[in-house]
Amino acid sequence: MGAKPKVAFFDFASCEGCQLQIANLEEEVIGLAELVDIVEFREILTGKAPEYDIAFIEGAITRDVDEKKIKDIRSRSKVLVALGQCAVSGGIPRLKNNNPSLDNVKKMVYGDKYNMPHLDTYPTKAVNEVVKVDLYLPGCPINNKEFLRFVKEISLGIMPKLPNYPVCVECKLKENECLFDLGQICLGPLARAGCDAICPSNGVPCEACRGTVDNPNKNAMHEILEKYNYTVEEIKRKINIFGVDPEVKK
Ligand code: SF4
Ligand code: SF4
Numbered sequence: 001m002g003a004k005p006k007v008a009f010f011d012f013a014s015c016e017g018c019q020l021q022i023a024n025l026e027e028e029v030i031g032l033a034e035l036v037d038i039v040e041f042r043e044i045l046t047g048k049a050p051e052y053d054i055a056f057i058e059g060a061i062t063r064d065v066d067e068k069k070i071k072d073i074r075s076r077s078k079v080l081v082a083l084g085q086c087a088v089s090g091g092i093p094r095l096k097n098n099n100p101s102l103d104n105v106k107k108m109v110y111g112d113k114y115n116m117p118h119l120d121t122y123p124t125k126a127v128n129e130v131v132k133v134d135l136y137l138p139g140c141p142i143n144n145k146e147f148l149r150f151v152k153e154i155s156l157g158i159m160p161k162l163p164n165y166p167v168c169v170e171c172k173l174k175e176n177e178c179l180f181d182l183g184q185i186c187l188g189p190l191a192r193a194g195c196d197a198i199c200p201s202n203g204v205p206c207e208a209c210r211g212t213v214d215n216p217n218k219n220a221m222h223e224i225l226e227k228y229n230y231t232v233e234e235i236k237r238k239i240n241i242f243g244v245d246p247e248v249k250k
């Protein structure tokens with residue numbers, strides 16, 4: 001990949017919270033700048049570049065014009081990384097696809113102006129539904145330490161791997177009281193770890209914003225649901241919040 005890889009960041013439909021996580025790295029950004037050459041990053045730079053060794057894509061694809069743009073970026077990128085859950089699975093923007101009519105969605109948001117020509121009825125797509133994605137960095141938002149690890153490993157020619165064990169492991173290591181015992185539904189038994197169980201450690205149930213582990217222990221989850229009197233439907237409703245797509249390759 002050469003001495004100093006050219007790295008670029010692009011955003012599509014998102015809250016830009018994942019890019020903000022990177023901008024918030026503060027002094028660690030200096031170490032990042034020593035490792036890579038950041039050639040495009042709208043939040044902090046004005047420059048443009050013709051091609052990229054690593055392109056980080058934040059956000060879901062929600063318009064025809066985005067589809068053209070992401071295809072162009074892909075054609076000029078050696079490694080393309082889906083950055084954050086909006087890009088990985090469609091995330092929160094994908095919730096609109098649950099509505100049977102995308103015209104209804106436009107009416108709900110724009111009222112009688114819903115027919116404005118720039119508002120199309122394109123369904124929200126994850127990046128890998130439009131172009132080939134080489135790597136997935138999940139989370140809503142991403143974990144910026146994990147982002148740094150990804151950059152270092154890709155720069156060294158190593159394909160980074162995500163933890164493939166559930167959030168419960170990290171939660172138990174922290175000796176937290178289980179939220180099921182406190183009357184809350186938590187997706188920790190299914191969710192992919194790597195966030196240091198930040199939500200349950202602060203009394204907030206996990207919503208699997210990093211997707212699920214490759215082979216979730218469904219039997220264990222059923223036992224928990226039975227023990228605490230919850231239904232599979234209640235879990236499904238929660239797991240759909242982040243549009244977790246079991247087909248997404250991690
Ligand atoms: S994944 Fe979450 S934090 Fe990141 S851009 Fe999407 S909504 Fe924002
Ligand atoms: S609180 Fe959630 S993550 Fe923690 S042990 Fe209980 S189910 Fe697992």
Ligand code: SF4
Nearest residue numbers: 195199206207208209
């Ligand atoms: S605890 Fe769950 S919802 Fe919270 S950051 Fe980790 S994976 Fe996401």
